[in-house]
Amino acid sequence: xxxxxxxxxxxxxxxxxxxxxxxxxxxxxxxxxxxxxxxxxxxxxxxxxxxxxxxxxxxxxxxxxxxxxxxxxxxxxxxxxxxxxxxxxxxxxxxxxxxxxxxxxxxxxxxxxxxxxxxxxxxxxxxxxxxxxxxxxxxxxxxxxxxxxxxxxxxxxxxxxxxxxxxxxxxxxxxxxxxxxxxxxxxxxxxxxxxxxxxxxxxxxxxxxxxxxxxxxxxxxxxxxxxxxxxxxxxxxxxxxxxxxxxxxxxxxxxxxxxxxxxxxxxxxxxxxxxxxxxxxxxxxxxxxxxxxxxxxxxxxxxxxxxxxxxxxxxxxxxxxxxxxxxxxxxxxxxxxxxxxxxxxxxx
Numbered sequence: 614x615x616x617x618x619x620x621x622x623x624x625x626x627x628x629x630x631x632x633x634x635x636x637x638x639x640x641x642x643x644x645x646x647x648x649x650x651x652x653x654x655x656x657x658x659x660x661x662x663x664x665x666x667x668x669x670x671x672x673x674x675x676x677x678x679x680x681x682x683x684x685x686x687x688x689x690x691x692x693x694x695x696x697x698x699x700x701x702x703x704x705x706x707x708x709x710x711x712x713x714x715x716x717x718x719x720x721x722x723x724x725x726x727x728x729x730x731x732x733x734x735x736x737x738x739x740x741x742x743x744x745x746x747x748x749x750x751x752x753x754x755x756x757x758x759x760x761x762x763x764x765x766x767x768x769x770x771x772x773x774x775x776x777x778x779x780x781x782x783x784x785x786x787x788x789x790x791x792x793x794x795x796x797x798x799x800x801x802x803x804x805x806x807x808x809x810x811x812x813x814x815x816x817x818x819x820x821x822x823x824x825x826x827x828x829x830x831x832x833x834x835x836x837x838x839x840x841x842x843x844x845x846x847x848x849x850x851x852x853x854x855x856x857x858x859x860x861x862x863x864x865x866x867x868x869x870x871x872x873x874x875x876x877x878x879x880x881x882x883x884x885x886x887x888x889x890x891x892x893x894x895x896x897x898x899x900x901x902x903x904x905x906x907x908x909x910x911x912x913x914x915x916x917x918x919x920x921x922x923x924x925x926x927x928x929x930x931x932x933x934x935x936x937x938x939x940x941x942x943x944x945x946x947x948x949x950x951x952x953x954x955x956x957x958x959x960x961x
Contacts, residue, residue, distance in 0.1 A: 620671050620674060620675060620688075621667075621668075621671055623800065624667065624668045624671035624672055624675070625671075625672050625675050625676075626638075626642060626645070626676065628668075628672075628800075629665065629668055629669065629672060630785075630789055630792040630796055631789075631792075632785055632786060632788055632789025632792060633783055633785060633786045633788075633789055634664070634665065634782050634783060634785060636780070637658065637660075637665075637780045637782045637783075638669065640656065640778065640780045641656070641658075641669045641670075641672065641673050641780070644656050644673055644751065644753070645672070645673040645676035645677055646676070648673075648677055648719065648751035649750060649751045652778065653751075653777065653778055654751055654752060654777050654778075655746065655751075655752035655754060655777035655778075656751075656753045656754070656777060656778055656780060657753075657754045657755075657777060657778065657780065658670065658753065658754070658755045658756075658780050658781075659755065659756045659758060659759055659780070659782070660757070660781055660784075661757060661821070662757060662821050662823075663821030663822045663823040664782045664783070664785065664821075664822065665782055665785075665822065666723075666755045666782055667723065667755070669782070670721060670723065670753055670755060673753065674686065674688060674719075674721065677719065681718075685717045685718045685719070686717065686718065686719040686720075686721070687717050687719070687720050687721070688721040688723075689721070689722055689723075690722070690727070691722055691723065691724045691726070691727035691728050692724070692727050694722055694734075694738070695727065695731060697710065698710060698734055698737060702733070707737065710737075711737060711740065714741045714745075715741065715744050715745065715748075717745075717750065718750060718751075719750065719751045719752075719753075720741075720745060720751075720753070721752070721753045721754075722752075722753075722754050722755075723754075723755045724756065724757075725754045725755065725756050726756045726757060726758055759779065784819065787815055787816070787861065787863040790814075790815040790818065790819075790822070791811055791812070791815045793822055793825060794806075794811050794814050794815055794818075794829075797826065797829055798811075798829055801829055801830075802833070803829065803832065803833065803836075806832075806843075807842070809845060809956075810832075810843055810845070812866075812956075812957070813845055813956070813957060814828060814848070816861060816862050816863075816866075817852060817957070819861040824855050827855060828848075828851065828852065828855065831851045831854075832848075832851075835847065845955070845956075861906065861907070862905050862906055862953065864906060864908065864912075864913065864916045865879075866956075866957065867898060867901050867902050867905060867906070867953065868882055868883075868898050868902075868916070870901075870949060870952055870953060870956070871897055871898045871901065871949065874945070874949055874952070875893075875894045875897075877890065877891060877894055881894070882895050882898055882917070883917060883918060895917065895928070896928040896931055896932050897932060897945075897946070897949070898917075899913055899917075899925055899929055899932075900928070900929060900932040900933075901950075901953065902916070903929055905953060910922050910925045910926060910929075911925075913925055
């Protein structure tokens with residue numbers, strides 16, 4: 614085996630938290646179990662930073678190597694590939710370079726978008742890809758974007774025929790983030806981490822899951838030095854050290870806060886009841902869902918079982934109009950805003 618990139622022993626399928634990324638997970642498992650199959654070769658994995666691309670790629674590699682110790686693998690970053698090829702070109706060893714790649718059983722290139730604009734590199738890589746594809750050698754590529762966004766392919770060279778199946782890893786949703794946090798906390802010995810701490814982290818780390826590692830490391834240090842339970846106040850303090858995106862608060866959390874504030878049940882908000890207090894709570898839920906999430910009006914409506922988008926727009930408009938001269942309502946909205954920020958946001 615030729616393994617250029619060092620494999621992380623924790624990056625296995627067993628340690629990967631499955632949620633809204635299940636389609637990408639299933640595809641990677643299929644590749645690991647039957648590498649080289651036409652429908653999964655090459656495999657092109659794409660998604661934003663920190664969503665799990667490297668984890669899944671290394672999980673595939675671990676699985677394949679465990680079943681075939683003699684397999685010859687080149688696992689390399691695009692930057693390393695470029696450096697090696699440029700060195701070969703400068704020494705007039707291009708054919709020897711390509712010949713070495715054509716003798717392998719598996720090729721993995723991460724961050725392949727780093728080849729953008731390097732025409733000679735693209736040309737040589739495409740030759741290698743076509744050869745390996747014809748010989749059913751499994752190839753895996755990763756990027757933060759689709760191949761059509763950065764490769765100028767020659768006439769008659771269709772993206773699908775070169776890059777195979779495209780598998781997107783979405784940013785993990787709230788439930789998946791909770792699973793990830795709990796798993797990583799367990800690995801670090803934080804088995805008793807409180808639910809409110811996990812929920813707070815899951816709301817504030819919306820996409821780059823690698824931030825979770827840094828936050829949990831700080832929690833480990835705090836508990837070791839202070840011998841104390843982590844509080845939301847401490848968590849809010851350490852989160853200021855990280856560059857975080859706006860929180861992604863689940864709609865059901867907002868609904869629960871509104872229901873608790875108005876002393877009704879979530880079932881009341883979701884019901885067809887038309888009592889004045891329930892109608893108002895429903896409108897306020899819509900107002901805060903629009904304020905604190907990136908959900909569309911249609912998605913907010915769906916969360917209530919309402920398909921009429923105009924109803925959602927009217928509810929928003931009514932609350933905004935009431936705010937103009939209703940002091941009591943403004944006080945209520947301010948109080949609910951404070952509750953939401955205290956529970957879910959690292960800033961106030």
